[in-house]
Amino acid sequence: APVMAGRDFLSNLDMTAAELRAVMDTAHSMKRGEWRGVKPLTGLSLALVFEKSSLRTRTTFDVGMYQLGGHAITLSNTEIGLGTRERVSDVARNLERWVDGVMGRVYLQQTLHELADHAAISVINGLSDMLHPAQLLADYQTIEEEFGPDLRGKRVVYIGDGNNLANSHIHMGILTGSDVTIVTPVGYEPNAGVLMDAVDSGTRITLTRDLAAIEGADVLYTDVWISMGMEAEADIRRRAFRGYQVTPGMLDTLAPEGIFLHCLPAHYGEETVPEATEHPKSRVFDQAENRLHAQKALLYHLLGDTKPRW
Ligand code: CP
Ligand code: NVA
Numbered sequence: 001a002p003v004m005a006g007r008d009f010l011s012n013l014d015m016t017a018a019e020l021r022a023v024m025d026t027a028h029s030m031k032r033g034e035w036r037g038v039k040p041l042t043g044l045s046l047a048l049v050f051e052k053s054s055l056r057t058r059t060t061f062d063v064g065m066y067q068l069g070g071h072a073i074t075l076s077n078t079e080i081g082l083g084t085r086e087r088v089s090d091v092a093r094n095l096e097r098w099v100d101g102v103m104g105r106v107y108l109q110q111t112l113h114e115l116a117d118h119a120a121i122s123v124i125n126g127l128s129d130m131l132h133p134a135q136l137l138a139d140y141q142t143i144e145e146e147f148g149p150d151l152r153g154k155r156v157v158y159i160g161d162g163n164n165l166a167n168s169h170i171h172m173g174i175l176t177g178s179d180v181t182i183v184t185p186v187g188y189e190p191n192a193g194v195l196m197d198a199v200d201s202g203t204r205i206t207l208t209r210d211l212a213a214i215e216g217a218d219v220l221y222t223d224v225w226i227s228m229g230m231e232a233e234a235d236i237r238r239r240a241f242r243g244y245q246v247t248p249g250m251l252d253t254l255a256p257e258g259i260f261l262h263c264l265p266a267h268y269g270e271e272t273v274p275e276a277t278e279h280p281k282s283r284v285f286d287q288a289e290n291r292l293h294a295q296k297a298l299l300y301h302l303l304g305d306t307k308p309r310w
Helices: 017-031 056-067 088-098 109-118 133-147 164-176 192-201 231-240 284-303
Strands: 045-050 071-076 101-105 122-125 155-159 179-183 206-208 219-222 259-262
Touching: 017 133, 017 164, 017 284, 045 056, 045 088, 056 071, 056 101, 056 284, 088 109, 101 109, 101 284, 109 122, 122 133, 122 284, 133 164, 133 259, 133 284, 155 164, 164 179, 164 192, 259 284
Parallel strands: 045 071, 045 101, 101 122, 155 179, 155 219, 179 206, 219 259
Antiparallel strands: none
């Protein structure tokens, strides 16, 4: 049965460890094909609102709704002008009359909270400046495929920019007990509020600028140095992150069973090189595939109890 019925998913901390376990179990089962022909979201619609570009998030939420019997409608910001053509709160009060959930890819996390505050339907974070929680569901599905469901003490090392991905990694450390290390240059550390979430929960997160932390890692993860919307800082950032590139040589220093993950898109020549995403330790394309399975599981657990209103 759905474990998060009707709720919002703006952060991984919007779920408990037990709810995450249920979503992961469903995701693995969906990937094994055990839900073929099962259509729990028949008659339901999800709006996909994009302030920024997307390949994976757009495709997997759309195909995921279709495979579960529902329907998705993509709204680009040139069409709806969130906050410019119309107030965010009014967009929320319109969408809730027609659709059963909204996924938003937005500049500001605050925009998602504003949508959620003014719409009774589920709001799902499809990436903000602060967090990318749906991505982390696919990431941990991929990690579980390698190491099994008990990740306590597994060394997950994130290297690069202390951005939305780094922040969501900290949240997953809180939820799963994985041993999270964030390696960034000085001045590019994760969000202070997210670090406080770790302190409040009694979870130890290691912050360092020392690349030696990578040695023996079970999971090495990186993301772009210049996130969408940060293009004006490109030159400063390329200089600041020099030396933090994930190379095949770096992958050779991981644990024997260690794996390399990247949420993609990759900016080759910056945070990594094609020889790393194509390396035997790379799981990045399985990880991309898992966006579909993990989000279908999430959609089932959020919307699976919703009755079509028509
Ligand atoms: N990883 C990810 O969210 O990819 P897109 O930006 O293509 O959706
Ligand atoms: N940190 C990147 C992730 C893209 C999926 C960005 O925000 O652009």
